[in-house]
Amino acid sequence: MRELVVHNPYTGEELGKVPFVTREEAGRGLAQASAAFKRWRHSTAWQRAQLLEGVASDLEKERGEFAELLRKEAGKPIHFATAEVNRAISVLRWAAGEAQRFAGELLRLDAAAGGRPGFGIHTRFPRGVIFGITPFNFPLNLALHKIAPAVACGCSIVIKPSPATPLITLKLAGLFEAREPGLVSAVIADDELTAELTRAPEVAMISFTGSARVGWQVRRQAPEKPTALELGGNAWLVVMPDVPVETYSAIAKRISGAAFGYAGQSCISVQNVAVAAERWKEFRDHLVRATEETVFGNPADEKVVTGPLIHSGSARRVRSALEGAREWDSIISKTRSGSGEVTNLVAPTLVLPSDADFALKSELVSEEIFGPVMVAAKFDEVGEVISRINSSRYGLQAGIYTRDWTVIERFYRDLEVGGVVINDVPTARYDHQPYGGVKESGQGREGVRYAMEEMTESRFLALSSVMG
Incomplete structure (x- = not known):
């Protein structure tokens, strides 16, 4: 069994060993995520909000443990680590609110010349299983910028964390697993298997955060899939x-x-x-x-x-x-x-x-x-x-x-x-803003509601009482 050894980047201390999944285990994980999506896509907005609020409360109770793990695993100064946990809780609560506000729009059919009396309903439907790939630098908050909107809009999600910081992601996935089994999972995969997962038929969309070089490579690996890329910059x-x-x-x-x-x-x-x-x-x-x-x-x-x-x-x-x-x-x-x-x-x-x-x-x-x-x-x-x-x-x-x-x-x-x-630094990111770049800095947008739009498909229903 191949293992990933995780070290504290400041002390060099070994923090733990995590097994890489095999191809067969990854396949079973995708099948589990697909089954979870078929169930969760029919969940109500209230159920989605309740799950997200529940995980936010669980994370709040373990705030100190998560911050300490961030400090050790990512080498993040402790006050920044605590701030990341606080932001993560906020992201979950933003997503809970957006789950209940994500309603679509109403159009008049007779606004067009020759239009029939009636109304059109435009809403968005979840794409399916999301495959999220996250970097080491904000392993909690950036994972939640994929997980929270996915859950809020009715998708399931599989997260592949950075090999430098897998422990915090596994701990986070455990909070969701305890409340809604199979909906959110983390997979420890090498580059070869990760590339296969991007092309897997079960995966409906890819959401990647990381370097420009790797991000565009991921985009080329699965050109037919919707892909959101949040990449680098030189602010x-x-x-x-x-x-x-x-x-x-x-x-x-x-x-x-x-x-x-x-x-x-x-x-x-x-x-x-x-x-x-x-x-x-x-x-x-x-x-x-x-x-x-x-x-x-x-x-x-x-x-x-x-x-x-x-x-x-x-x-x-x-x-x-x-x-x-x-x-x-x-x-x-x-x-x-x-x-x-x-x-x-x-x-x-x-x-x-x-x-x-x-x-x-x-x-x-x-x-x-x-x-x-x-x-x-x-x-x-x-x-x-x-x-x-x-x-x-x-x-x-x-x-x-x-x-x-x-x-x-x-x-x-x-x-x-x-x-x-x-009148502030470009480092300021509000978790509910549309966030993303142009040129080689990426495509698509994050920020809870905007990520929900990326993870859903548009569908229109025309309703008219006139027949014939």
């Missing part, structure tokens, strides 16, 4: 000249937290900062100070913002990218606190290239670095920074600090991204 934050100087310190701290929190391992971590040239020097100094004050090290410490990267390979990749940045004649400011004893730790780093246009060619700017690294540079014109952002192959979210509505409108209209956040 930009823009500071316009009208931002009050007295807010610089607070904004810089907010930005550094969004860049370095959880070691930058989020697809919407702040990676690039563009500051209006006339405010550059002063704002840069605040960014340097905020970087130097960022605490990194043991994720069990409440003060720690930046913990370890998920494994040593990720740490080597980030360090290699930083070595390349030294060729720019840059200033690199590293935090003063932390520990050099853990190989997975990379210090929060602010890179200040002397030539912003040249820096665009670097992977630190153009690629998703997925580490505690932030690149900051000045710009002269709005059109210039829009061009910089749009030159990327990614387009997930961007943040803009400004009070100027004309500027807000221009960024909203011209940026090639899935979301624009005003």
